[in-house]
Amino acid sequence: xxxxxxxxxxxxxxxxxxxxxxxxxxxxxxxxxxxxxxxxxxxxxxxxxxxxxxxxxxxxxxxxxxxxxxxxxxxxxxxxxxxxxxxxxxxxxxxxxxxxxxxxxxxxxxxxxxxxxxxxxxxxxxxxxxxxxxxxxxxxxxxxxxxxxxxxxxxxxxxxxxxxxxxxxxxxxxxxxxxxxxxxxxxxxxxxxxxxxxxxxxxxxxxxxxxxxxxxxxxxxxxxxxxxxxxxxxxxxxxxxxxxxxxxxxxxxxxxxxxxxxxxxxxxxxxxxxxxxxxxxxxxxxxxxxxxxxxxxxxxxxxxxxxxxxxxxxxxxxxxxxxxxxxxxxxxxxxxxxxxxxxxxxxxxxxxxxxxxxxxxxxxxxxxxxxxxxxxxxxxxxxxxxxxxxxxxxxxxxxxxxxxxxxxxxxxxxxxxxxxxxxxxxxxxxxxxxxxx
Numbered sequence: 001x002x003x004x005x006x007x008x009x010x011x012x013x014x015x016x017x018x019x020x021x022x023x024x025x026x027x028x029x030x031x032x033x034x035x036x037x038x039x040x041x042x043x044x045x046x047x048x049x050x051x052x053x054x055x056x057x058x059x060x061x062x063x064x065x066x067x068x069x070x071x072x073x074x075x076x077x078x079x080x081x082x083x084x085x086x087x088x089x090x091x092x093x094x095x096x097x098x099x100x101x102x103x104x105x106x107x108x109x110x111x112x113x114x115x116x117x118x119x120x121x122x123x124x125x126x127x128x129x130x131x132x133x134x135x136x137x138x139x140x141x142x143x144x145x146x147x148x149x150x151x152x153x154x155x156x157x158x159x160x161x162x163x164x165x166x167x168x169x170x171x172x173x174x175x176x177x178x179x180x181x182x183x184x185x186x187x188x189x190x191x192x193x194x195x196x197x198x199x200x201x202x203x204x205x206x207x208x209x210x211x212x213x214x215x216x217x218x219x220x221x222x223x224x225x226x227x228x229x230x231x232x233x234x235x236x237x238x239x240x241x242x243x244x245x246x247x248x249x250x251x252x253x254x255x256x257x258x259x260x261x262x263x264x265x266x267x268x269x270x271x272x273x274x275x276x277x278x279x280x281x282x283x284x285x286x287x288x289x290x291x292x293x294x295x296x297x298x299x300x301x302x303x304x305x306x307x308x309x310x311x312x313x314x315x316x317x318x319x320x321x322x323x324x325x326x327x328x329x330x331x332x333x334x335x336x337x338x339x340x341x342x343x344x345x346x347x348x349x350x351x352x353x354x355x356x357x358x359x360x361x362x363x364x365x366x367x368x369x370x371x372x373x374x375x376x377x378x379x380x381x382x383x384x385x386x387x388x389x390x391x392x393x394x395x396x397x398x399x400x401x402x403x404x405x406x407x408x409x410x411x412x413x414x415x416x417x418x419x420x421x422x423x424x425x426x427x428x429x430x431x432x433x434x435x436x437x
Contacts, residue, residue: 082113
């Protein structure tokens with residue numbers, strides 16, 4: 001749990017970079033306005049660590065605390081301090097505030113305070129000789145500092161550019177009925193503020209900015225839905241002898257609303273983790289020339305997710321992506337439908353997945369999990385039968401339904417659906433087999 005000495009260490013670290021803020025926080029700690037939780041706060045069942053700022057609990061990501069020490073405490077302190085300053089500004093302005101707008105303004109001021117502090121710390125590390133030449137074609141120190149200084153002056157929120165020459169995303173799909181985008185992390189003030197608000201495992205502001213300093217920013221990818229970052233993944237390319245692997249070093253997704261979410265805001269979409277893995281698969285199979293395995297070291301609590309995605313155990317904690325399961329196939333089909341250029345080798349591999357899963361429909365489900373996966377396979381087939389689907393995927397689905405149709409209870413309805421949609425490729429298959437017109 002978080003102890004008073006941890007908070008004191010975090011304040012001292014802030015003081016070395018910003019004495020004014022550090023002094024104010026130290027005074028508040030001495031007056032009891034900032035405090036550590038009681039022993040009861042660390043009882044089993046609590047989702048994470050916390051400390052108190054003006055009697056309000058401030059969550060501290062447990063994974064980040066063990067990984068980065070006091071960095072997540074510093075981030076929480078800076079957010080609450082920025083909120084405190086903005087709240088006082090609003091009071092000083094007088095009048096009757098618009099409370100929802102004021103709450104949004106206060107929270108964004110806190111996030112901005114934390115981001116500005118971390119950017120200044122990153123600039124300080126660059127100027128003091130931090131290693132910034134690990135990546136290919138590493139920018140000069142002056143260019144890197146200039147880029148971060150420009151971010152500090154940005155006032156607009158983050159918005160993904162879907163079309164035009166500034167298009168940012170790598171792949172596009174659908175999550176919970178909304179367009180979802182897979183892209184390299186878009187470094188900006190708005191995106192960093194969102195990352196601070198998410199407070200995800202592994203992905204602190206300091207880690208994200210360190211990716212920029214180390215020249216590995218293109219290894220950091222994200223999922224964006226409705227201009228909101230909802231998940232992050234960090235990749236590493238490994239080559240040993242004749243084997244090439246794309247390793248998922250870290251992956252984390254939003255599981256609940258953020259502290260600054262307005263009333264009535266929707267819950268985070270489901271399936272973000274699978275969508276991120278689908279994006280990694282597309283990178284490995286569609287962008288890389290050599291055969292590339294997708295591997296990871298699974299956390300104990302996440303092994304179930306990896307196994308239901310299609311990862312297979314390799315060693316004590318290592319996993320390699322074997323045969324993608326239905327949820328991952330559905331995400332891949334959605335991405336493929338919205339992607340103009342896909343290498344033929346990737347198309348053929350997805351077509352093989354379709355044939356394998358359609359063949360698997362012959363087996364009657366014998367439990368909730370198999371029933372659930374069967375429903376996803378049916379959704380995959382329906383995706384293949386859409387007019388916008390690639391012909392290779394339509395062919396794979398129709399051929400499987402015709403070949404194994406007598407043992408697949410849904411085959412007749414699916415073939416009728418294909419005919420009703422007037423998809424010419426599907427109709428040709430149905431008519432060639434002698435099915436009723």
